[in-house]
Amino acid sequence: MQNVGAALPERGDVCPKCGVHIPQFAELSDSDAVRIRHLITNQRPTMAMQELRSATGCPIAWAKIWVQHRGSTASAFGKMIVAWDWGVIDG
Numbered sequence: 001m002q003n004v005g006a007a008l009p010e011r012g013d014v015c016p017k018c019g020v021h022i023p024q025f026a027e028l029s030d031s032d033a034v035r036i037r038h039l040i041t042n043q044r045p046t047m048a049m050q051e052l053r054s055a056t057g058c059p060i061a062w063a064k065i066w067v068q069h070r071g072s073t074a075s076a077f078g079k080m081i082v083a084w085d086w087g088v089i090d091g
């Protein structure tokens with residue numbers, strides 16, 4: 001995870017819609033993933049990103065991609081992603 005900066009992930013499933021790789025975190029435990037997905041379901045993307053970063057130490061850009069896609073292409077396209085106010089996070 002060193003020196004990745006704000007670079008986009010180069011591994012993981014490619015989202016057919018955005019064309020970005022959805023990062024997969026070996027260090028993310030199942031229980032953490034469940035908790036973070038729960039936050040996403042409850043419309044708390046900012047908190048979900050914070051939880052993901054504290055669990056994995058990943059860059060903000062990666063956390064945003066992961067949260068936007070619920071951690072995988074399959075789950076992202078199983079249901080419509082709610083239009084969150086991502087502007088707050090981009091700042």
Ligand SMILES: [Zn+2]
Pocket residue numbers: 015016017018019020069076
């Ligand atoms: Zn996408």
